[in-house]
Amino acid sequence: MTLSLSDVTVTRGHGRTRTPVFHEFTARFEPGRVTALVGPSGSGKSTLLAVAGALLLPDSGAVVLDDTDITGLREAERTRLRRERIGYMFQSGNLLGALTATEQLLAASYVAGGGTRRHRARAVAALEEVGLADRLKHRPDQLSGGERQRVALARALFLGPGLLLVDEPTAAVDRTQADAIAKLIIDRTRAHDCVTLVATHDPAVIATADTRIDLNPEP
Ligand SMILES: Nc1ncnc2c1ncn2[C@@H]1O[C@H](COP(=O)(O)OP(=O)(O)OP(=O)(O)O)[C@@H](O)[C@H]1O
Numbered sequence: 001m002t003l004s005l006s007d008v009t010v011t012r013g014h015g016r017t018r019t020p021v022f023h024e025f026t027a028r029f030e031p032g033r034v035t036a037l038v039g040p041s042g043s044g045k046s047t048l049l050a051v052a053g054a055l056l057l058p059d060s061g062a063v064v065l066d067d068t069d070i071t072g073l074r075e076a077e078r079t080r081l082r083r084e085r086i087g088y089m090f091q092s093g094n095l096l097g098a099l100t101a102t103e104q105l106l107a108a109s110y111v112a113g114g115g116t117r118r119h120r121a122r123a124v125a126a127l128e129e130v131g132l133a134d135r136l137k138h139r140p141d142q143l144s145g146g147e148r149q150r151v152a153l154a155r156a157l158f159l160g161p162g163l164l165l166v167d168e169p170t171a172a173v174d175r176t177q178a179d180a181i182a183k184l185i186i187d188r189t190r191a192h193d194c195v196t197l198v199a200t201h202d203p204a205v206i207a208t209a210d211t212r213i214d215l216n217p218e219p
Contacts, residue, residue: 002065005025009025029197033196034209035197035210035211036209052197057071065085087156087161101132101137104151104155105122109122127154164192186208
């Protein structure tokens with residue numbers, strides 16, 4: 001999958017909270033490569049992830065995944081695209097407290113219409129890929145911060161997305177875990193040949209990325 005944004009303008013909020021975030025922003029992203037989105041707080045890193053991930057529509061401009069401009073899709077089509085082709089890994093992991101590591105992935109596949117025995121085997125394989133073969137039955141409160149982030153990464157990758165969107169993956173973990181997660185994101189991006197965007201303040205994540213885009217707050 002390739003992703004390109006052309007002349008994307010985004011304004012958030014309404015009335016007194018109306019905030020211009022991007023004005024005619026253009027960028028192109030290639031598969032198998034990690035791009036670090038860098039910039040001060042409020043510069044639009046999370047907003048760019050939301051626009052790329054079809055969670056937020058720009059005011060104008062095109063967001064093209066392969067040959068499809070997602071801004072022209074109906075809501076149901078965007079929902080399907082999000083489920084089938086885009087993996088999200090958010091800051092806190094967003095894991096469900098009552099579920100084991102394997103079940104976190106199966107819950108995602110259930111939402112996407114799966115949930116079969118084949119999916120269970122794939123879920124286990126995805127957790128093995130991120131080094132959690134011996135943590136399959138652990139719930140979030142029985143995992144370290146770094147392990148929770150690895151479950152979140154496995155879940156994001158499990159359904160084979162073409163686009164992986166990652167928001168501050170190392171914000172809540174120690175240096176050693178952060179370095180391991182940065183390396184895993186690179187490895188998995190290569191292995192899955194997906195387009196990966198990572199919003200981050202972490203110099204180690206920025207250093208391991210293939211490219212970086214510096215965002216500045218709109219004046
Ligand atoms: N729902 C909203 N309504 C109004 N303004 C918003 C809304 N969401 C975000 N903003 C504004 O848009 C700008 C970009 O926010 P965004 O969260 O994308 O920044 P960021 O670079 O990810 O910041 P951080 O590093 O603090 O997470 C900020 O100025 C923010 O205040």
